Amino acid sequence: MTLRIGISARLLHSPPPGLGLPLKRLQFLESTMAQWIMSHGVVAFMIPFLDEQVPRKRRHAPLGDLVESLDGLVLQGGIDICAETYGAKPWKESTDSDPIRDEYELDLLRGFIDADKPVLGICRGAQLLNVYFGGTLIQDIPTQWPGAIRHQDERDYDRLTHEVHFLPGSRLSDIYGYEPQRVTSIHHQCVDRLGQGLVLEARSPIDLVPEAIRHTGKPFVMGVQWHPEFHMGGSEDGLPGILDSGPLMLAFLKAAARRAGHMRRLTDSMAYVREKIR
Template sequence: MKPVIGITSNLDSTAHMLQNTYIQAVISGGGIPFIVPTGVENDAQQIAALLDGLVISGGGDLNPILFNEEPLPQLGNVTPERDSAELELVRHMLAADKPILGICRGHQVLNVAFGGTLYQDIISQSASPLLQHDQKAKRDHPSHAVHVEKGTRLASIANSEKILVNSFHHQALKDIPAPLIVSGKASDGIVEAVESTDHHFVVGVQWHPEALMQNEDQVSMRLFEAYMKACTERMAAVEYH
């Protein structure tokens, strides 16, 4: 039996979209990808029961109302129905302690689901100079460094105090509540990775490891391997009981 991995999709007008790299990353890791559409918040508990793991994919901005803010002029496109579906899915997956990997926007969704907040636009809200966080290079090219916190799950996966990542975002994590801890930061202070200390495997990364895997980036491959291993372990535990 292979673990069934839900991957959230992005709603653009009348079409649901998902980069093929997410699907291929799950398949190559030994899982069965299950694309989760927007608009399923009322059925999130039943969907979570079907899944062995969840990947929250990248996409547009989160609605700032979710963290008690009003929109700044620099806020991009928001999809409230996607926000609702993903947050409900995350809550039910957390309650069942099933593995979650949040990628880019998904990293931000995780933080908001725990009660955290976001910078709506790091360029206009930062008091200090920033790196380029919306790179002009292709998706599978690493563009800046992330400094990994010692003693974290990410550190055990990376086997390095510094890794290179790609970058496609203008929002970022601001207030980060327990049980999330910061496991990686860019040199300009932007939070690039978090993980939960209370769950079997809950990790958020601001970059796109599934894209870097196309160039056989070793850290990205080990991250997905660790995630898929956790999903397999969770599936086995449920079957045992």
């Protein structure tokens, strides 16, 4: 069977009037994320956010059914995680964050991690993984990380790059080797205190800002701070030496295939037993 990968939704709470739904919350999927996943011969589905505060709701969202029907989860990037979500005070009076999305994605994480299904977090998704396991975040690298290089530039956006080093013994070094690699950098927050069971996979070599994390007790739970989906062609996209995003996605999908194969063998075995009982 074709692998089915779920992608968390980005939420737009106040759409601009030109979209035609000015008073409705919108959910969306950044198109290159779907292309990155589906270019490897699998099917991707955006997992809808269901507002359980809506008065007309009949029952809770079927999280268990969603997890059971999908083979892995990818968390999109996006807006900052609320400081309150990990027990901190906001770094400034007014911040761009979304507690509704935090709660929605943390629920998804709980379901997939409890089911031992692979999870890959991208940028914000990597930070949310750290928060899920009890870690904290640096809320603003330029003001809270002395000596930091540029990790975000509104003028360059997805054209800003820097080197990362993969740590000895890391899963990323197994995938890519130990040579320094260049990646996109579109973030002003990063991992601070690591969550329980997590280890660093990569750092920015000049300022040592964390760039990737992994859970040691799970088959595949990893987060990367860069956006591999933005430059699937690597250097072909006009960014010399940019890291090839293919091997990372293949490693994630191989983990999903192993997990799916195990579950389908178990399902077939149970069906055989039920048939014998009849």
